[in-house]
Amino acid sequence: MDTRPITDLFDARSSAIEPHEVLRDYHYRRIDRIDDEGFEINGDDKGIILTHIATVDALGPYLEDQVDVAEFVDSSTKFPVLKRSPYSNVSDHLNLCSRGAKATKSTKSDQFACTWIDRTGVVEAISTDLVYEQRDKLTIQTEVLERSMTQLVTSYFEKVAEPNDDIILATVTYLGFDGVYTPRIGDFGRHHEIKTSFIETPVVSVTEENTRKQITPLLRPLWQEVGYSESPYMTEDGWKFKDND
Numbered sequence: 001m002d003t004r005p006i007t008d009l010f011d012a013r014s015s016a017i018e019p020h021e022v023l024r025d026y027h028y029r030r031i032d033r034i035d036d037e038g039f040e041i042n043g044d045d046k047g048i049i050l051t052h053i054a055t056v057d058a059l060g061p062y063l064e065d066q067v068d069v070a071e072f073v074d075s076s077t078k079f080p081v082l083k084r085s086p087y088s089n090v091s092d093h094l095n096l097c098s099r100g101a102k103a104t105k106s107t108k109s110d111q112f113a114c115t116w117i118d119r120t121g122v123v124e125a126i127s128t129d130l131v132y133e134q135r136d137k138l139t140i141q142t143e144v145l146e147r148s149m150t151q152l153v154t155s156y157f158e159k160v161a162e163p164n165d166d167i168i169l170a171t172v173t174y175l176g177f178d179g180v181y182t183p184r185i186g187d188f189g190r191h192h193e194i195k196t197s198f199i200e201t202p203v204v205s206v207t208e209e210n211t212r213k214q215i216t217p218l219l220r221p222l223w224q225e226v227g228y229s230e231s232p233y234m235t236e237d238g239w240k241f242k243d244n245d
Contacts, residue, residue, distance in 0.1 A: 003033045005099050005118055010063055020203045022059040023169050027052050027203075030124065031173060043111035043128030046138055048175040049082060051125040051149070051218075053156045055165045058121030066121030067160055069094070069101040077159060079103040080152045082127035083113040084141050090148065091155075115152070123156055131180055137191060138180045146219055146233060150212045157208050167205045172218045174199040182223075185232045192226035199225055 012026035027050070033039055034048060041048075058066050072079075078091040081103050094101040094117065104114040113129040130148075131140050153170055161168055178197040184190055199221050206214045216231070223231050 003036075003039065005030070005116075005122070005124065006063070006120070008033070009118075009120055009122060013059070013061065013063065017061075019054075019056045019059040019169060020205075023052060023054055023171060024203050026059075026122070027171050027173065031175065034175060041112045041126070041128060043131070044176065046111070046128055046131040047140070047177040047180050049125075049127045049130060049145070049172065050175060051082070051123075051152065051170070051172045053123040053125075053153060053168055053170045055121055055161055055168050057162075057165070059169070063120065065119040067100070067117060067119060069096060069117060069119055072101050072117065072159070079115055079117065079159065080125075080148055080155050081113045081115050082125050082145070082148050082152070083129045084132060084144055091151075117160060121160060123152075123160065125152055131177075134183075139183055139191065140177070140180050140194075140222075142182055142222075142231075143233065145222075146212070146231065149215060149218065153206055153215055154208075154211050157211075167207055169203055170206055170215065170218060171203045172201045174222055177222075182226050194222075194225050196225055 008029040009026055012022050012029060016022045016025045030050060030052070034050065072094045073096050077094050079094055080091050083090045092103040094103050097116070100117050100119045102114055102116045111129040113127040115123065115125040117123050130145050131138050156168055176197055177194045177199060180194045181191040182194070201218045201221050204215060204217050219231055
């Protein structure tokens with residue numbers, strides 16, 4: 001989504017001071033770009049997942065380059081993309097673009113998945129590829145969502161954040177998800193229909209330790225929408241996947 005990210009970040013910094021508030025304001029401005037009548041991406045009728053990740057410095061009072069995107073490209077760095085796959089996560093090589101660098105993976109012609117790393121240090125990931133048709137139902141591939149979202153945050157720490165960045169901030173919104181179903185979980189589970197079109201999450205602070213547990217607030221609202229108090233993949237022993245997804 002190349003529509004004026006630097007302008008939106010500048011305006012967000014002008015409207016808020018505290019980093020969590022800046023990222024929230026920026027996130028809403030990017031949602032406004034999606035809601036604009038002229039905005040189109042493949043698969044937007046099936047639901048859009050919009051994610052933003054940033055360091056505190058990237059959201060500070062001065063708009064300046066925080067990362068050397070050319071170095072990412074020269075070193076053939078890979079970065080996660082929110083895409084359906086039988087593998088635990090999907091990554092692709094970063095390529096230069098007008099806003100910095102981006103990783104994109106080919107999808108079916110009617111869907112889209114791309115992750116941008118802006119020179120400012122803000123990462124934007126947008127995907128319509130985690131929702132697919134299954135037995136006449138639109139179904140979100142929740143296992144891949146949780147795995148790839150965790151990998152996205154982990155990769156930000158490993159490849160974008162500086163050693164002195166103790167925390168990073170992240171937020172997600174699920175757009176146009178009304179009519180989408182969650183998959184069957186367990187032997188006697190059933191599909192659950194999402195009836196809310198706009199599911200927002202808070203801006204969370206994340207450290208490098210136990211990333212999946214810390215990003216729970218980015219995933220919990222989706223599950224609560226269909227009656228779960230928590231992701232069914234989370235157990236007393238930690239994060240475990242079933243074979244049914």
